Structure formats: structure tokens, C-alpha cells
Amino acid sequence: MIQVYAEKYEEELRNAASAACEKLGVNPDDIDVEINLSDEEEIQTLNREERGIDKVTDVLSFQNLADVRFPFDKEDYPDDVNPENGAVLLGEIFICRKRAEEQAEEYGHSIEREVSFLCCHGMLHLFGYDHDTEEKEREMQELAEEILLSVGQTREKGFEKSTEEKTEEKPVAFHSGFVAVMGRPNAGKSTLINAVVGEKVSIVSWKPQTTRNKIKGIYNEKDCQIVFIDTPGLHKPKNSLGDYMMKSAASATEGIDCILYVIDGEKGYLEQDQANIVGYTNAGFKVVVAVNKVDHITKDKVMEILTQLNAMQHLTAVVPISALRERNLQPLLEEIKKLLTDTIKYYDDDSYTDKNMRFIAGEIIREKALRLLDKEVPYGIGVDIREYAYRDGKDIIDINADIICEKQAHKPIILGKDGALIKKIATYARQDIEKIAGSQVFLTVFVRVKEDWRENDSVMRDIGYDKKDID
Ligand SMILES: Nc1nc2c(ncn2[C@@H]2O[C@H](COP(=O)(O)OP(=O)(O)OP(=O)(O)O)[C@@H](O)[C@H]2O)c(=O)[nH]1
Ligand SMILES: [Mg+2]
Incomplete structure (x- = not known):
């Protein structure tokens, strides 16, 4: 009924x-x-x-x-x-x-x-x-x-404008499309998407392999919508999680209009970048290259990279940028706009990502841990959001999360002296989550050891790295 x-x-x-x-x-x-x-x-x-x-x-x-x-x-x-x-x-x-x-x-x-x-x-x-x-x-x-x-609800029905008005009306063509943002770890892909979208879509840290899932960031203009897909940095996987990350990156190219390949200008144009780009152009993808971090390198170095890229065949465009300083992003967007092939508005104007607050909260906790932890510990951590709930009738979110580490010896490092480090992670994370969610947050974080979880499909699935999503 x-x-x-x-x-x-x-x-x-x-x-x-x-x-x-x-x-x-x-x-x-x-x-x-x-x-x-x-x-x-x-x-x-x-x-x-x-x-x-x-x-x-x-x-x-x-x-x-x-x-x-x-x-x-x-x-x-x-x-x-x-x-x-x-x-x-x-x-x-x-x-x-x-x-x-x-x-x-x-x-x-x-x-x-x-x-x-x-x-x-x-x-x-x-x-x-x-x-x-x-x-x-x-x-x-x-x-x-x-x-x-x-049911007779055509697009024309309801137009009440006069013929005169109709002839004056200039239809604005709407363009949209999907862009996979690829590149080596730490190139600045997530920083770039956050800068373009104007919201924190993806977490960022100076440690490579920060991004682990595909995450969509939606850029809206009056006559265009671009759905950027952030991807884990391309590297040789060393465990099941790495394998998941690389499959996830590869699956981001399904049905896209172009690849935006980000080069870390500080590191230069590496052989691996060249091999990746050639692979994409040979597979028939349109590739726009952004040479990032130009704020941090000399003009000569920028010229050297641009010259190397100019020698490459089949590139659609090359644009030097600084994602961090938000420099030259408009010309980059203009190049991408030329490649959009759709006319559908995929997401409403308010949406800026496909991920929900629960996922974002987990990522923010992981970001704070990545930034505050040293050495090899951060690579072996994951975050499991055990509870994410609004308190009855109140604008308060209760979040219970576990930071999962893979070695017993890592637990005291994450806790810090007298629990000082975990407290800091939780405080910084809470502040960010409150800003994004617009509500008061009560966040409790525990540390749990799950030996070698990065090789364990069922733990990985529980904390958001589900192979089903990428196969
Ligand atoms: N100086 C400078 N630093 C940048 C720029 N863009 C990004 N960074 C820094 O580079 C580091 C890596 O940035 P991310 O955005 O996390 O890089 P990513 O490509 O998403 O890395 P993965 O997720 O690990 O693949 C961070 O410390 C950023 O602040 C830039 O334009 N200039
Ligand atoms: Mg990233």
C-alpha cells in the first residue's frame, strides 16, 4: 500500500x-x-x-x-x-x-x-x-x-514563460564527470582534493600510504560537477592491506572521464611515475598531470620536470600547482572540465563526499595517530568505530573507537606515558570531528592488539577494508 x-x-x-x-x-x-x-x-x-x-x-x-x-x-x-x-x-x-x-x-x-x-x-x-x-x-x-x-511529467510541463522569453533564454550546458586522482604515495592527492572541494574529504599526513580507501570528493559549480576519486598512493604491496589498497586504486578507474595524475615535485618525475602514466595512456585513458608542491621547489626544478613531461606522448595537459597553497588550481580545473562527458548531476549541491560521518570520524582518529606516532607504528594501525550514536534527543554524538595495532609492543607506545599520547590523539580528533559534524562529541578511544591484522581479511573487513567493495 x-x-x-x-x-x-x-x-x-x-x-x-x-x-x-x-x-x-x-x-x-x-x-x-x-x-x-x-x-x-x-x-x-x-x-x-x-x-x-x-x-x-x-x-x-x-x-x-x-x-x-x-x-x-x-x-x-x-x-x-x-x-x-x-x-x-x-x-x-x-x-x-x-x-x-x-x-x-x-x-x-x-x-x-x-x-x-x-x-x-x-x-x-x-x-x-x-x-x-x-x-x-x-x-x-x-x-x-x-x-x-x-505519468506525463515531462521536462517541458510547467513552463509558463512566454514565447518571447523562451527565445531569449540561453540554455547553459551542464557538464559532469568522474576523475580518478592517482599518483605515488605522499604526492599530495588528498591535499589537492580537499583544496578543490573546499572541505576535508580525505585525511592528510606527511607519512606515505595515508589514504587506504577510495573516497569521492565532489566539486560543484553552477554549470558543472566533478566527482574526484581519491585513491591510495601507488606502491608495491607488502601485505594484504597493501594489496587491498592497490586493488582499490585500480578499481577507481572504472567509468571515469580522465585520470588526474599527481607528481610530487619535491621528489621529481620518477621512473615509476613514467611507467604508471604510460600504462594509463596505453590503456586509452585521458591523463592530466599536476606537478605538485611547486611552492617548495626552485623554478629550474619545475622547468626540468615540465620538460621531461613534454617529451611524453598522449598527455592531455600538464599543470604545475601547489595543492597546499592552493596555487594554479583553476587552470587545472579548466583542463579537466574540457574532458567531462556527462550532463547528469550525480550529487546534490550539499554533498561533498560519498562517505558518512562514521567513516570520517575513524579516518580523523587515524590521521591524528599518524601525525603523532613515530617510526613504524603508524603503518600498522587501523581504527574500528565501535559506536557512533546521537544521544537521545540531544545534539551530542557518542563515539567509541578502538585503535588497532598489530604488535603487543606497540600498545604502550600508542598509549604514551600515563596515557598522555592517546589522550592527545583523542582530543585533537574530537575537536576536528566536532567541527565537521557540527555537534558536541564525546569520544572514547581504546588501544587493542590484533596480531598481524594487516594479513587478516576478517579484521580488515570489520574496520572498512572490505575486498567485496573493490572486486
Ligand atoms: N609544500 C607542499 N606540501 C604539500 C603540498 N601538497 C601536499 N603537501 C604535503 O605532502 C604530504 C602528503 O600529502 P597527502 O595529501 O597526504 O598525499 P597523498 O598523495 O594523498 O598521500 P597518500 O594518501 O599516502 O597516497 C603532506 O604533508 C602535505 O601537507 C604542496 O602543494 N606543497
Ligand atoms: Mg592520500
């Missing part, structure tokens, strides 16, 4: 939800779904409490079924059936009315189309569709368009 709670657009919401069911071959009577038209406050509270993002957004969907199979058959979900009506509990959708109105205005179509679109998008999520890759996003977008067409 489709239940709609809305003071306006009830018919459009119901029609869009029914049409989505029809398109997927699902009898609307076989499912239980609630669709709510909410105000900004309600959406923001839900977004904060359920996803850890303290911002208004256009649509939220809360999926009940972890794995939806088609053709849809009620019998497949015996544990999710509502005994009162025999329907399968599908989930809930919340649409922000104000945001829908603003977006309708921005895209130049009717509000009815916008709420129908958001409802459709939410329904597809509840049925297990996602947009975490370019291909899936396209499939989802096309399905939504077909569903909207079936």
Missing part, C-alpha cells in the same frame, strides 16, 4: 510511486511504503540522526529490504510482511518541499515534476537501485525519466 502524507502534491506523489511500481513489475498492493512531504527542519533532523549529515537535503529514503530481487515476489520476504495487510515493508521516503520548489525553479520545470522525480528517485532506492557508479547512476536516471514520462 502506498501511503502519502503531504499537504500538497499528494496526487503527483502517489502517481509517481505507483508508476515506479508498475515499471518494475510490482503490484503496489504487495508493498508498504510511506511517502512524506517534509519541511526543512524535519529533513535536516533526519539527515543528521540517520546519516550523520547535519544539512537539509532534497530527498531521503530509508530502505527496509537489504536485497530486493526481481521479479518481485512477496514470498521472498517472509520476515518483512505486515501481518495486517500481507504487504512487504519496503521503507519510507521523505521529500523536502522547499528544496523541491527551489530545484524546480533552478531547472526550469514544474514543481509537480520535481516532486514526482524525487519520489521516483526515492522509490528506486527502496527497490535497491543506487548511483554509486556512473553506470548505475545512468541506469537509475533513465528509469526515472521513463517513469516520469509514463
Whole structure:
């Protein structure tokens, strides 16, 4: 049963939800779904409490079924059936009315189309569709368009401008795309993404191999959206974790528009950089090279690297930059914009990463540990967020985390004298997490030893290095 709670657009919401069911071959009577038209406050509270993002957004969907199979058959979900009506509990959708109105205005179509679109998008999520890759996003977008067409919500409907106005209107082409940011460890990839996005997407430290997962950083302009994918620095793996990191980096190139290869200008243009770049161009990728850290090297050194790169064939562009000082980033973006091939807005304007606050909190704790710990200890640590929860009815987040190390001898080093070092890690981490989450944070950090966890797939999976995500 489709239940709609809305003071306006009830018919459009119901029609869009029914049409989505029809398109997927699902009898609307076989499912239980609630669709709510909410105000900004309600959406923001839900977004904060359920996803850890303290911002208004256009649509939220809360999926009940972890794995939806088609053709849809009620019998497949015996544990999710509502005994009162025999329907399968599908989930809930919340649409922000104000945001829908603003977006309708921005895209130049009717509000009815916008709420129908958001409802459709939410329904597809509840049925297990996602947009975490370019291909899936396209499939989802096309399905939504077909569903909207079936209920008569075309893009043109709702245009109320005069013919005169229409002829004066200059359509601004929207461009978007995915860019994998690759390079050797410590080149400044994460610093660059943070600088471009204007938010802390990825942690940074002067120790190589800081980044361990693929992390998306989203850059928005009025007429363009670029999804940068941060990757672990390219190196020869020495353990299972290293292996995970390299597979993760390789998988970032799926469905991208170009590779942004970052060179550490201080180290120079190394043989390994050349081999990596040749590998990408030979595989048919468009490659833009950023020569980073030019703030820290002489002009002659910059010229030497640029000359070496000029001799390379098939490079699309080479741009000297300083990610740290945010120098020459606009020309770099202009080069990338020329290569974008899509017209879809993949993420809403408020999103700047694909990772949730729980993940970010773990990374921030790891960053502080990396920065405060010396020698070989930091490479063998991982962070397990055991609890991340809002305190009942309060704007306070309780976080319990374990720093995992792989040798008994490392534990006292991480704790420090009288626990001083772990206290420092926790204090610095708490301050950063509070700034990002916009809430008060109570953070407790313990140290646990898990011998050789970097070779142990199940510990790795528990703390966010799941091979399933990269195979
Ligand atoms: N002087 C200078 N330092 C920079 C610049 N960009 C990055 N760094 C420093 O280089 C170090 C490594 O930066 P990261 O952004 O963590 O490098 P990364 O390429 O992401 O490294 P991995 O995640 O280990 O692969 C940090 O200490 C940064 O502050 C720059 O433009 N100039
Ligand atoms: Mg990094």
C-alpha cells in the first residue's frame, strides 16, 4: 500500500510511486511504503540522526529490504510482511518541499515534476537501485525519466514563460564527470582534493600510504560537477592491506572521464611515475598531470620536470600547482572540465563526499595517530568505530573507537606515558570531528592488539577494508 502524507502534491506523489511500481513489475498492493512531504527542519533532523549529515537535503529514503530481487515476489520476504495487510515493508521516503520548489525553479520545470522525480528517485532506492557508479547512476536516471514520462511529467510541463522569453533564454550546458586522482604515495592527492572541494574529504599526513580507501570528493559549480576519486598512493604491496589498497586504486578507474595524475615535485618525475602514466595512456585513458608542491621547489626544478613531461606522448595537459597553497588550481580545473562527458548531476549541491560521518570520524582518529606516532607504528594501525550514536534527543554524538595495532609492543607506545599520547590523539580528533559534524562529541578511544591484522581479511573487513567493495 502506498501511503502519502503531504499537504500538497499528494496526487503527483502517489502517481509517481505507483508508476515506479508498475515499471518494475510490482503490484503496489504487495508493498508498504510511506511517502512524506517534509519541511526543512524535519529533513535536516533526519539527515543528521540517520546519516550523520547535519544539512537539509532534497530527498531521503530509508530502505527496509537489504536485497530486493526481481521479479518481485512477496514470498521472498517472509520476515518483512505486515501481518495486517500481507504487504512487504519496503521503507519510507521523505521529500523536502522547499528544496523541491527551489530545484524546480533552478531547472526550469514544474514543481509537480520535481516532486514526482524525487519520489521516483526515492522509490528506486527502496527497490535497491543506487548511483554509486556512473553506470548505475545512468541506469537509475533513465528509469526515472521513463517513469516520469509514463505519468506525463515531462521536462517541458510547467513552463509558463512566454514565447518571447523562451527565445531569449540561453540554455547553459551542464557538464559532469568522474576523475580518478592517482599518483605515488605522499604526492599530495588528498591535499589537492580537499583544496578543490573546499572541505576535508580525505585525511592528510606527511607519512606515505595515508589514504587506504577510495573516497569521492565532489566539486560543484553552477554549470558543472566533478566527482574526484581519491585513491591510495601507488606502491608495491607488502601485505594484504597493501594489496587491498592497490586493488582499490585500480578499481577507481572504472567509468571515469580522465585520470588526474599527481607528481610530487619535491621528489621529481620518477621512473615509476613514467611507467604508471604510460600504462594509463596505453590503456586509452585521458591523463592530466599536476606537478605538485611547486611552492617548495626552485623554478629550474619545475622547468626540468615540465620538460621531461613534454617529451611524453598522449598527455592531455600538464599543470604545475601547489595543492597546499592552493596555487594554479583553476587552470587545472579548466583542463579537466574540457574532458567531462556527462550532463547528469550525480550529487546534490550539499554533498561533498560519498562517505558518512562514521567513516570520517575513524579516518580523523587515524590521521591524528599518524601525525603523532613515530617510526613504524603508524603503518600498522587501523581504527574500528565501535559506536557512533546521537544521544537521545540531544545534539551530542557518542563515539567509541578502538585503535588497532598489530604488535603487543606497540600498545604502550600508542598509549604514551600515563596515557598522555592517546589522550592527545583523542582530543585533537574530537575537536576536528566536532567541527565537521557540527555537534558536541564525546569520544572514547581504546588501544587493542590484533596480531598481524594487516594479513587478516576478517579484521580488515570489520574496520572498512572490505575486498567485496573493490572486486
Ligand atoms: N609544500 C607542499 N606540501 C604539500 C603540498 N601538497 C601536499 N603537501 C604535503 O605532502 C604530504 C602528503 O600529502 P597527502 O595529501 O597526504 O598525499 P597523498 O598523495 O594523498 O598521500 P597518500 O594518501 O599516502 O597516497 C603532506 O604533508 C602535505 O601537507 C604542496 O602543494 N606543497
Ligand atoms: Mg592520500
